[in-house]
Amino acid sequence: MHSEWMQNLFLPASVIGGFLALILGPEALGLLLRNFTGDDSFWANGFVTEEIMEVWSELPGLLINVVFATLFIGTVLPNLQRVWDVGGPQLAFGWTLGWGQYVIGLLLAMLILVPFYDMPVWVGTLIEIGFEGGHGTAAGLQGTFEELGFPEAYDLAIGLATVGILTGVIVGIAFVNWGVRKKHAKVIKDVEGMSAIQKSGVVEPDSRGDAGKLTVRPESIDTLSFHFTIVGVSILVGYIILQSITWLEMTLFGSDFMTYVPLFPLAMIGGLIVQVFVSRFDKLKLIDRETVIRIQGFSLDFLIVSAIATVSLQVIGEYLVPFLILAAGGIMWNVIGFFVFGPWMLPDYWLERAVGDFGQSTGVTATGLMLIRVADPEMKSPAVEGFGYKQLVFEPFLGGGLVTALSAPLVFMWGPWPFLIFSSVMLLIGLLAGLLYFGKRKPKYD
Template sequence: MSPEHIGFALLILGIFLLLGKWIRMRVELMQNLFLPASVIGGFLALFLGPGVLGRIAGNFFGEDSFWITGILTEEIMEVWSSLPGLMINIVFATLFIGTVLPGLKRIWNVGGPQLAFGWSLGWGQYVIGLLLALLVLVPFYDMPPFVGALIEIGFEGGHGTAAGLQETFADLGFPEAYDLAVGMATVGILSGVIIGIILINWGVRRDKTKIISNVKGMSAMKKAGIVEEEDRNSGPEKTVRSESIETLTFHFAIVGLAIFIGYLLLEGITWLEAALFGSDFMTYVPLFPLAMFGGLAVQFFVDKYDKHRLVDRQMITSIQGFALDILIISAIATVSLAVLGEYLVPFLLLALFGILWNVFGFFVFGPKMLPDYWLERAIGDFGQSTGVTATGLMLIRVADPETESPALEGFGYKQLVFEPFLGGGLVTALSAPLVFQFGPIPFLIFASVMLLIGLLMGLLYFGRKKAE
């Protein structure tokens, strides 16, 4: 991949962001749905890429046609597919830079309910999936029991985890599980975005949201996503002189330092674990939770030594918003829409029951577990549990565009415990081999116990605190 290909792919991504913004400004339906330009542009790119336009063109002009990839080249799609994994590190690294560092009490109070809610949704997917496998998929479709784990693998693990388990599925004697897992990841992202937007709009119209309200009273400018001229401020402060370093460049370097610290932490812990215990637990942990620790380390240093207040929170927030927009549009644009064949009915059953469980959890557990801003907070975990972390972040951005609620903060705290296990972590990676090795019943019992712990913590501990 040449630098020219990378640069050109980023330019095209920018054009789709502009088209998304133009459509948001012109189409009232998009305004009423509160769709960000990144989501609109992402779906536009998805439709014009190999997944939709390319497939249609292939049917008419053949597999060797110039239009087989739509209007987007393979090089563009390759660059875009790498962006979500990079941008999510920036999003989490910027969570605490320029803010007052939270104490352990706040982390527990804000992140605890999110952890209990997300933990319940994640382990519940294993329970639902394994029950479905034991009662329907194994006896009627002659499939191995570990296919019950594909709901969590596809929904929370996403395409990356599914791709990483391709050889594992082959070793377990059912390589078709790879196509099912990728299909689950695709359905998860699409349903997460679509159903998530529907849930946010339901919440707005039923006065369940605290951030977005009074839709009928919104001005046309606000619906279009434009700040009124009289409400515009000067934006982020210039904290350094341009002849030394541009303010944006300085803050971007600060964010880069936070991510690098997270990388060193991950590499150090991985090496130490291998040297002391001979295990590889930390190799399954993604970088972005450690990037958040890097941001905490940077902010600790800033609190102590930044006497001239060089770090501006507004500038950091702008960098975070930029990364989120790039993450969202590239994640949606590169969704795979490969058609599933032989196992279509089992696939649809897994997807349907997984979605129903997440929707049930959103409506039943969300209001009872989350102490405040329940919809803004629950929508992020719904998005992650249906379509990976990026979907959760996107839905939080729709429900809370100015980060006025603790939704993003609590979502970030939750990842510290959640990600090493679920959502692409150790349990996600090892679930299929564990079911294969020890059988579905022991894993089902274990998943049920984990689900029960999440429900008890959420409903009886955090739920009672809310009632008080």
């Protein structure tokens, strides 16, 4: 909170905390101290004990289910015409960036990583998994990577997610500065307008709103407990769906593809089903969206800390060159997308809108929203609105959705060519929709 240079980088506290835990844990400090104290010493794990590491290593795979189960709970679908007009260009741009990461990754895997480094070809999917999906998705796929016979992919994906979020924040801020100097920004004239208290991550007293509402009486059940229960029911519904599909697949076809699929995308569907039920029968409005968001934020913060803290630096060191190749490929594609596609696909306020998708496509959704807030602190542009509408279609598939969860197993079972061709077609659809349709439409904003 009091580190000025970190405040200027807008690094999330969860990322900073994860790095501190990693440095003080067995992969860094512990490795150094073992040279002096021996492997059996208390200090062999640094300041993070083996028991703590065992618990932390399980947290990401559990918390990602909470994050995805909360995506639709308490939401209200807006007017579809408004979604199309404002969110359409944003969806085309984000769709292009997301599917392009698969195309770039698989090409790199087929041309370099497989022949020269003897890696499985499905590691080409790690760019989208790490960048678009982030730490949560990478952690949620840990069991899948083990089932596919290359558990080291977990550490590589977590490493890519970490590089991605750092790049998203640092390069994204640089893009906003560049846009202001080159007169591409329509809302702000400089990025120095944020106060010191805002940069510290503290909400100014006059701007503090309600973090959640009491919707049930505490003597019956605490509001937070009630909302956690709703989230738990959503995850349970997703689990039942996953087990049912797995059983049907084994019974009807004798295959085991669904055993590679993690729970979290089905938890998202479970949350959607619960929300449909709530929208129809919750006449007393017991579900408060702000409380659900607090649960989501809590889970994501601890997920990121535990995921970074438990990453294996030895694995990344062993596959350092392939790791750097994947990271460079993903970053270069996103940068090209920002400068080349952004101005042509987004009909107005292109900088404010493109920087949000750059942040999400490189880091996480929160990174994208943070960059939009820097470029448009008073929300005068349609950037936040369009970004939110885009998520309704984007998240169920990319950025940790069904495609992200299924991509590695699909490439593993069917080979790279079918998925590469499909990804190329999806990329082409995004490009054509953005360049030839949305980019040429006159903006329709109220």
